[in-house]
Every structure is written in structure tokens, then in C-alpha cells.
Amino acid sequence: MTKRVVTLAHYYTQPEIQQMADKVGDSLELSLFAREADADVIVFAGVRFMAETAKILNPAAKVILPDAGSTCSLVTQTDVAALKKWRNSYPDHVHVSYINSSAEHKALSDWIVTSRNVDDIIAHLYAEGKQVIFSPDRNMGAYLNFQYGYDMPLWSAVCEVHDRFNEAALDEALGAVSGAAHLIAHPESPLPVLKRAGYVGSTSGMLNWVREYQGSTTDVIFVATEDGILYNMGLARPDLDLRQAPIYAGCQCNSCPYMKMNTVEAVKRAQQGDGLLIDYLGESEMASARAPIERMLEFSARYYA
Numbered sequence: 470m471t472k473r474v475v476t477l478a479h480y481y482t483q484p485e486i487q488q489m490a491d492k493v494g495d496s497l498e499l500s501l502f503a504r505e506a507d508a509d510v511i512v513f514a515g516v517r518f519m520a521e522t523a524k525i526l527n528p529a530a531k532v533i534l535p536d537a538g539s540t541c542s543l544v545t546q547t548d549v550a551a552l553k554k555w556r557n558s559y560p561d562h563v564h565v566s567y568i569n570s571s572a573e574h575k576a577l578s579d580w581i582v583t584s585r586n587v588d589d590i591i592a593h594l595y596a597e598g599k600q601v602i603f604s605p606d607r608n609m610g611a612y613l614n615f616q617y618g619y620d621m622p623l624w625s626a627v628c629e630v631h632d633r634f635n636e637a638a639l640d641e642a643l644g645a646v647s648g649a650a651h652l653i654a655h656p657e658s659p660l661p662v663l664k665r666a667g668y669v670g671s672t673s674g675m676l677n678w679v680r681e682y683q684g685s686t687t688d689v690i691f692v693a694t695e696d697g698i699l700y701n702m703g704l705a706r707p708d709l710d711l712r713q714a715p716i717y718a719g720c721q722c723n724s725c726p727y728m729k730m731n732t733v734e735a736v737k738r739a740q741q742g743d744g745l746l747i748d749y750l751g752e753s754e755m756a757s758a759r760a761p762i763e764r765m766l767e768f769s770a771r772y773y774a
């Protein structure tokens with residue numbers, strides 16, 4: 470019998486990879502799709518923590534990452550033994566972790582969040598009188614503390630792509646626009662950049678913001694996130710002047726090297742069964758990592774219904 474192969478692609482992959490996929494989305498959309506996918510094989514054109522999440526949510530499927538090198542700086546900057554020690558130093562706190570984390574990391578967490586639901590889940594926990602620690606993204610945690618007046622202790626890792634957005638270069642770019650200019654930003658960006666943004670939100674949230682933009686088509690919209698999403702934004706609103714936010718003067722370019730390892734050849738090979746097979750997670754580790762993810766999915770189903 471022919472095996473059913475489902476290919477998933479993150480918005481940060483190149484357009485030609487997105488065109489090869491059955492589903493294109495952000496972390497939350499792809500996690501949900503993976504959980505429900507009627508697939509023997511899931512080819513995950515993204516990075517390793519995403520393929521691990523797909524395996525955790527759909528353990529019966531064979532999950533393949535096209536290039537074993539597709540990691541993420543939020544994972545590589547987090548030593549799990551040190552994280553465990555840090556987590557244990559706050560025994561009365563709830564540990565909330567961003568989905569951009571390894572399976573081992575998730576297994577040490579009480580809740581997993583995505584950039585789409587992080588605000589609401591943490592607000593919910595504080596409303597219940599809980600104390601919260603947040604990992605691994607320092608920029609996202611700093612933004613939440615600033616925006617809502619929390620005092621969450623933060624783990625210190627960053628997305629090496631978003632962390633490069635630069636406020637001075639941004640001010641220069643905004644100042645060079647003669648008409649109206651807007652900035653929308655992903656919360657993995659540094660706090661000084663986020664403070665200048667008119668909208669801060671997830672990759673899908675930013676895409677929706679652009680899709681529904683009612684302002685003039687002569688306005689300039691700077692986008693502070695990975696460059697792959699500009700393709701989707703351009704498809705949604707070809708009439709708008711969309712520009713990637715600068716990382717230094719004169720350079721509007723910021724690309725995730727790990728996402729771009731998903732080449733056409735690598736994805737084709739993975740569809741034939743070649744690539745990194747996510748078969749190294751133990752049952753008990755997967756169960757421990759699944760519980761905080763399911764908690765998030767149940768919350769989202771209730772809260773956003």
C-alpha cells in the first residue's frame with residue numbers, strides 16, 4: 470500500500486518549498502495540522518524542534534526533518550541541565566516555555582506557548598494568582614514584563630535572527646520615509662524595537678494585520694521578522710509597500726540559516742524517506758513533553774472558540 474506522505478512548511482522557508490507543501494503555517498498551525506494529519510510520513514520543512522513537536526503530537530507517524538542541521542539558536546543556547554537547575558530554583562512558580570524549545574526542554578515545562586497565545590496564557594495564569602518563570606526567549610519575556618508589568622524571571626536565550634533588528638537603523642529607515650510609515654514586529658525582536666512597533670504579534674498575526682490593512686497604499690510598512698514571510702505578505706497584498714525592517718543601516722535582510730537548509734533537493738529526498746528521522750525520543754520524554762503542549766491546545770480551543 471502506498472504510504473501517505475504529508476509535507477509541512479513553515480512560513481520562513483523559501484517560496485519554492487512552500488509550494489511543495491500540503492500545509493504552510495506558523496508553529497501553532499503546523500502543530501495542530503500534524504496532530505490531526507492522517508499521514509504515515511510527515512516531512513517537516515522547518516527546524517528540528519518543530520519536527521519533534523509533530524512527532525510528540527502524532528507518535529504513530531514517521532516524522533522526517535529534511536536537513537539534520539536545521540536547529541534553532543533558542544535551542545542551542547539552552548543547556549538543559551542548567552535549565553533544570555534554574556527551573557528547580559523556583560519551586561513555587563509555573564514554568565512557561567515558548568514552543569521554540571527542544572523536547573527535553575518541553576518535558577521540564579508546565580505550559581508551552583506560541584507567539585500567538587503567549588499573552589493570553591500568561592494573563593490567565595496571573596489571574597489565577599500564579600507566579601510564572603519564562604523560557605527560553607529573553608526578548609519575548611522582556612516584552613511581556615514591560616507590556617503587562619509582570620516580574621517573570623527569564624531564561625536568557627535569543628533568536629539569532631530577530632535579535633539582530635536594530636533600533637538605530639530602524640529610526641534611520643523610518644525617518645527616511647517622507648509619508649506615513651508603520652512598523653509591525655515579532656516578539657522575538659529586541660525590546661527597543663518592539664517599543665516602536667504599532668503591532669506586535671505572531672507570524673500569522675502579522676500576516677493578518679497586513680491582509681486587513683485599511684490605510685493608504687502609499688504608506689510604507691516595515692516588517693521586523695524573518696524574510697520568508699514577506700513572500701506570503703506580498704501574495705496577500707501586492708498593492709502595499711512592504712519592507713523588511715533593517716538590521717543595520719542600508720541592510721534590509723534577515724534570514725534564518727536553519728530554515729533555509731530546507732532546499733528543494735533536501736525536501737524531495739525527505740519525501741522519499743531520506744533525512745533525519747525523529748525516532749530518538751523516549752516514550753516517557755514524549756509523554757512529559759506532550760502534557761504542557763496539550764494544556765496549551767486545550768486552552769486555545771476553549772479561549773479562542
Ligand code: SF4
Nearest residue numbers: 541542628629630725
Ligand atoms: S528564525 Fe530564530 S527562532 Fe525561528 S528557527 Fe530561526 S533561529 Fe530559531
